[in-house]
Amino acid sequence: MKIQSSVLVHLGFGKYVRSDQVKAIVPIEEDRGPGRRTFVHLVEESDPIIASRAEDTIVRDLVQEPREVTQARQQQEILQDLLVDLANVNATVRRISRDEGGLDLDLLERRVRQVLETESK
Numbered sequence: 001m002k003i004q005s006s007v008l009v010h011l012g013f014g015k016y017v018r019s020d021q022v023k024a025i026v027p028i029e030e031d032r033g034p035g036r037r038t039f040v041h042l043v044e045e046s047d048p049i050i051a052s053r054a055e056d057t058i059v060r061d062l063v064q065e066p067r068e069v070t071q072a073r074q075q076q077e078i079l080q081d082l083l084v085d086l087a088n089v090n091a092t093v094r095r096i097s098r099d100e101g102g103l104d105l106d107l108l109e110r111r112v113r114q115v116l117e118t119e120s121k
Contacts, residue, residue, distance in 0.1 A: 021042045
């Protein structure tokens with residue numbers, strides 16, 4: 001579990017905090033209700049912020065990777081899966097696919113490798 005630095009975490013009702021400034025999250029037990037779900041303690045602050053979101057949703061947002069990183073990783077995994085599948089296509093099927101269907105699997109495989117090599121740099 002890793003806290004992403006400088007990512008804003010939504011606490012509800014227009015309140016946001018930087019994820020790397022949160023030092024503790026405590027559920028409110030007494031007088032808990034709408035708009036009062038969680039105490040969020042921040043670094044160098046003596047009083048906690050009262051959040052309207054539940055502690056588990058705040059923690060999930062604190063440790064979640066930014067959406068762009070997650071999407072890029074998923075795209076890379078899809079391309080890697082495609083390479084594995086392409087490696088299992090025999091020469092006859094590749095030739096028929098290219099000659100009859102206009103789909104050059106060798107070219108596709110080279111292009112996928114190039115994209116993955118570029119992304120890994």
